Amino acid sequence: xxxxxxxxxxxxxxxxxxxxxxxxxxxxxxxxxxxxxxxxxxxxxxxxxxxxxxxxxxxxxxxxxxxxxxxxxxxxxxxxxxxxxxxxxxxxxxxxxxxxxxxxxxxxxxxxxxxxxxxxxxxxxxxxxxxxxxxxxxxxxxxxxxxxxxxxxxxxxxxxxxxxxxxxxxxxxxxxxxxxxxxxxxxxxxxxxxxxxxxxxxxxxxxxxxxxxxxxxxxxxxxxxxxxxxxxxxxxxxxxxxxxxxxxxxxxxxxxxxxxxxxxxxxxxxxxxxxxxxxxxxxxxxxxxxxxxxxxxxxxxxxxxxxxxxxxxxxxxxxxxxxxxxxxxxxxxxxxxxxxxxxxxxxxxxxxxxxxxxxxxxxxxxxxxxxxxxxxxxxxxxxxxxxxxxxxxxxxxxxxxxxxxxxxxxxxxxxxxxxxxxxxxxxxxxxxxxxxxxxxxxxxxxxxxxxxxxx
Numbered sequence: 053x054x055x056x057x058x059x060x061x062x063x064x065x066x067x068x069x070x071x072x073x074x075x076x077x078x079x080x081x082x083x084x085x086x087x088x089x090x091x092x093x094x095x096x097x098x099x100x101x102x103x104x105x106x107x108x109x110x111x112x113x114x115x116x117x118x119x120x121x122x123x124x125x126x127x128x129x130x131x132x133x134x135x136x137x138x139x140x141x142x143x144x145x146x147x148x149x150x151x152x153x154x155x156x157x158x159x160x161x162x163x164x165x166x167x168x169x170x171x172x173x174x175x176x177x178x179x180x181x182x183x184x185x186x187x188x189x190x191x192x193x194x195x196x197x198x199x200x201x202x203x204x205x206x207x208x209x210x211x212x213x214x215x216x217x218x219x220x221x222x223x224x225x226x227x228x229x230x231x232x233x234x235x236x237x238x239x240x241x242x243x244x245x246x247x248x249x250x251x252x253x254x255x256x257x258x259x260x261x262x263x264x265x266x267x268x269x270x271x272x273x274x275x276x277x278x279x280x281x282x283x284x285x286x287x288x289x290x291x292x293x294x295x296x297x298x299x300x301x302x303x304x305x306x307x308x309x310x311x312x313x314x315x316x317x318x319x320x321x322x323x324x325x326x327x328x329x330x331x332x333x334x335x336x337x338x339x340x341x342x343x344x345x346x347x348x349x350x351x352x353x354x355x356x357x358x359x360x361x362x363x364x365x366x367x368x369x370x371x372x373x374x375x376x377x378x379x380x381x382x383x384x385x386x387x388x389x390x391x392x393x394x395x396x397x398x399x400x401x402x403x404x405x406x407x408x409x410x411x412x413x414x415x416x417x418x419x420x421x422x423x424x425x426x427x428x429x430x431x432x433x434x435x436x437x438x439x440x441x442x443x444x445x446x447x448x449x450x451x452x453x454x455x456x457x458x459x460x461x462x463x464x465x466x467x468x469x470x471x472x473x474x475x476x477x478x479x480x481x482x483x484x485x486x487x488x489x490x491x492x493x494x495x496x497x498x499x500x501x502x503x504x505x506x507x
Contacts, residue, residue, distance in 0.1 A: 403474030
């Protein structure tokens with residue numbers, strides 16, 4: 053195939069790495085830019101008529117795209133603000149409610165107009181918060197649509213479903229749509245992610261699940277918000293008291309970003325958690341709302357799991373049962389796993405259940421005792437610890453106290469229960485102990501012990 057041709061619509065184009073390309077000079081959003089037109093041709097079959105028609109459509113509607121796209125990118129920026137704020141330094145004026153179109157286009161630029169083999173086309177933008185491929189604005193539908201990955205346009209598979217509307221395949225194992233829902237009184241984008249390959253159609257179970265979700269959405273969000281309020285308030289009774297008094301409660305530190313529905317109709321939210329700039333999965337399709345990591349939610353249909361009458365929903369392999377806990381430790385909310393050691397496929401036993409019940413009974417007053425134990429341990433090993441602390445002056449003997457010592461000294465990693473002897477405790481990493489430490493609970497008492505004694 054010739055490296056360069058003169059096409060009847062595109063003009064002079066050059067072939068390189070599975071695409072035909074040419075450059076065009078444009079003034080976009082106050083800047084002079086050079087946009088490369090990329091016409092896909094992976095199998096070197098030549099430019100297709102559908103691609104020529106797509107380019108003509110783009111040129112005819114270019115001014116409309118230029119006017120409409122900024123609002124969609126602003127929307128995208130606000131939707132992903134928490135993650136953006138985590139990876140790049142944002143100026144005071146870059147906040148969700150203050151970002152302007154002019155400032156936004158200082159942070160991201162249009163580099164390519166990409167045209168797929170089926171005639172789908174869109175702008176590829178580079179930006180300060182996404183390395184390498186940037187993101188895509190799909191222009192070839194009725195209205196612009198943000199695609200998270202450039203690959204979604206390069207190998208685009210899309211369908212218009214009577215229930216979900218426009219769906220685009222993510223090149224992995226899901227169809228993705230986009231809708232808007234109101235959480236905490238603010239309208240937010242919500243991705244709809246449906247398990248399935250590019251060759252799969254949407255299942256009846258997924259459509260039925262979505263209809264059920266829409267009916268229950270408001271009630272589900274109330275229940276989930278109460279769960280989170282209980283974590284922040286410290287107990288369910290305090291949360292109930294706040295709600296009964298009509299106190300406005302807004303625990304917006306955990307925000308649903310995606311509604312995931314698997315082939316069998318299991319569904320739940322994937323939520324952004326501001327306390328660790330991470331994600332959790334929230335299963336909604338069961339009688340109870342269950343917290344898990346986002347991967348367990350996506351793999352829920354195929355994961356080995358058991359619902360225990362005391363511990364709730366647990367995932368397991370040949371050595372361990374586990375679930376995710378959201379807890380308030382040392383004044384901060386954290387996402388930590390609960391691990392139950394059950395070797396060779398052993399089941400959860402009564403010793404484990406009793407141990408977990410002991411933990412739940414102790415939990416409301418647990419931290420006051422942990423503070424005293426940690427302070428005592430620190431002062432008893434002061435000369436060793438002080439060498440490792442970044443700001444030793446702040447934690448010298450005359451300044452250290454039970455309130456400031458825990459977050460500085462220990463990093464909690466998991467709640468651990470041994471199925472053989474029913475021991476339960478928080479596992480911690482320590483600056484001075486390579487094997488770690490554990491706060492172990494027995495007979496209503498808390499002991500600080502070396503971690504190997506409980507594992």
